[in-house]
Amino acid sequence: MNAPLDLDQLATFIAIADTGSFTRAAEEVHRTQSAVSMQMRRLEERVGKPLFQKDGRTNRLTENGERLxxxxxxxxxxxxxxxAAFDDASLEGHIRIGTPDDYADRFLPEIMARFSRSNPRVELSVLCEPTSNLVEHIRRGNLDLALVTLDSSSHGPEAVRREPLLWVSSANHSVHEREILPMAFGRPSCLWRRAACAALDAMNRDYRVLFTSFSATVITTTVLSGLAVSILPECALRPGMRVLGEADGFNTLPDCHIGLMRGHTGQTEIIDALARHIAESLDNLSVPAFIEEKGSFDFDGMLHNPKGKRLRPGHILAGW
Structure with missing residues (x-):
């Protein structure tokens, strides 16, 4: 296996995986279906593994196909x-992106690093505010793109990631065992707060909201200090937290869906480029090192692909 892989074959392979069809993939890559089939036979010969299996009229990836x-x-x-790094006609300009700070620490480093490498002449301005504020900024033309939390009524934003929403407390305190549960939430309009309150009511669990803030840093600090329980998406977990589950008396929460909103501000080419980078970055974001090292995941597929790996309740996240 010393010969390099063929990028044209890989582009066709990705098109088949995305469309589920050799025919539609052939249209995507502007080749005949027989040419596409030949490319895939050569690719399978190159890696020495079968990459596809028939499922009715569609072509599903094998386990080796998913790996590839x-x-x-x-x-x-x-x-x-x-x-792009050698393109003298590369994109240049200024683009404004917004995101809740729950997502900023986990997602922005990868997004900004990759985009800046490909587009060194584009200036990025980043605004961290709650989803409701970002939606308003988009409507007023103050942002070009916004990474937002979706609810069931969201139809416009493009969904780019799904994360489990988890009950969390401090690993060093037993605040979750109190008769009246102290809670730390975002503001009353927060979707996660509504989901948590509905779940607590369904569990007939007495609780009191002691801390309210739209700052993820404030909520995280409150949890780590052992002052309250909260809910966070998997991406916002921090060392020193404990994930609570049914054994602790907490029901499973609905998943958190993350979407991408586009503004109507012109600069279509730059916005499209950044949107593509965001979608690709979030689709392939790896497991945080402090979680992966503790072996805290059951592998049924989430952070390396959209189908979802799950953190096991009861796990304590070790320090950095």
């Missing part, structure tokens, strides 16, 4: 970034 897909997407991204 992750690498294929990385190679194609790296190819685009390499070419």
């Amino acid at each position: 897909l992750t690498f294929a997407r990385r190679l194609m991204r790296l190819n685009r970034e390499t070419l």
Whole structure:
């Protein structure tokens, strides 16, 4: 296996994985169906593993195909970034992006690093505010893109990631065992707060909201200090937290869906480029090191692909 992989074959392979069809993939890559089939036979010969299995009229990836897909997407991204770095006509300008600070620490480093490497002439301005504020900024033309939390009535934003929403407390305190549960939430309009309150009511659990803030830092500090229980998406977990589950008397919460809203501010080419980077970054974001090292995940697929890996309740997240 010394010969390099063929990028054209990988591009076709990704198209088949995304469309589920050799025919539709052939249209995507502007080749005949027989040419696409030949490319895939050669790719399977190259890696020495079967990549597809028939499922009715669709072509599903085998386990080896799923493995290759992750690498294929990385190679194609790296190819685009390499070419962009030498493109004298590369994008330039100023783009404004907004995100709740719950997502900023986990997502922005990867997004900004990749986008800046590919587009060194584009200036990024970042605004961290709650979803409701970001939606208003988008409507007023103050932002070009916003990463937001979706609810069941959200139809416009493009969904780019799904995360489990988890009950969390301090690993060093037993605040979750109190008769009247002290809670720390975002403001009353927060979707996660509504989900948690509905779940607590369904559990007939007495609780009192002691801390309210739209700042993720404030909520995190409150939890780690042992002052209250809260709910956070998986991406916002921090060392020193304990994930609570049914054994602790807490029901499973609905998943958190993250979407991408586009403003109507012009600069379509730059906005499209950043939106693509965000979607690709979040689709392939790896497990945080402090969680992965503790082996805290059951592997049924979430952070490396959208189908979802799950953190096991009761696990304590070790320090950095």
